[in-house]
Amino acid sequence: MAEPEAPIATAASAWRAGIRASFGPQSAAMMATFLAFGAACRGADMPIAWMLASCVLVYGMPGQMILLAVPGLPGVMGATVANARFLPMAVTLAPYLGPRGWMGAHFIAVTPWVVAIRHLPGVHPRLGLAWFLGCGSVACALGTMAAVVGFYSAGALPASMRAGLLYANAFYFALLMAGDLARPAVRPAVVGGILAAPLALLLPPAEGLLLAGLVGGTGAWLWRRMRP
């Protein structure tokens, strides 16, 4: 019989609980995408220092992929737009992180958010930040380690497997989107983005993505507001 989990009563126990929560299927899927990112960086002839800085400092895979693919200011714009979802995610987590919640802000990304939004309602707000720092920092470290493995194993992998890993990010986010289609609050935005995606082909990549997101997102927001 499994030992019952110790109650979360101190910052240390909250931090450890956050670490434990970070090991799960979501993190495994995230690691696959970071593995692919590492291989893609190697394929693009980027130095490992750039890849590590991208994983640790940006820590948002769509933005990281855009920065890799699109050079200069358009890449920054595209990455900013692609990672703009961090803002509403931060808003939804803030009530659970306490008055110093900004200290954990860097780790607000899709995977830690998905885990945190399920666990944090059961953690006292006084301990929420410690919990999230444990969860977020380990998730970021796991992703970075996977990227290093991908970077150094890229040359050893068969071309077909590299092709598969190149699509890990797209599949991962496609599956998260498929899950979002079952959530009425999120569904219009996903549908709006899918319908507006062809607009992205009319302009250079970063600006095109900005346009598609703006049109699809605003359309979805208006549609939801006009509904009774």
Place this chain on the structure above:
Amino acid sequence: MNAAEADWAPLLLAAAVGLTMRIAGVLMARRMRPDHPFVAWAGALAGATLAAFVVIALVAPSGPAAGVPPLVRAAGLGAALLAYVRWGLLAGLVAGITVLSLLAAALAGQNL
């Protein structure tokens, strides 16, 4: 390319903007409710952008990913969705990558 030759400015700028957005979101929550219209609009924009990013990545990829034929991409996505519905996120991801890799290998006449 070595570290000195890499273009660091866009990366550092994007990281700074990303951190600012995250901190702003946390600080904003003190003044706004999660269902505030601005937050709802930002959330819709973020969701739509991610959805568009995925569609473009799958339908009109660029770089090395563009070398994978559309039917192979579609088969990979189909396998991922089927496995996701049946067994969950990780199984879906593994199935998608595996099917795409196997089909790409078969088309190229090589073994994994």
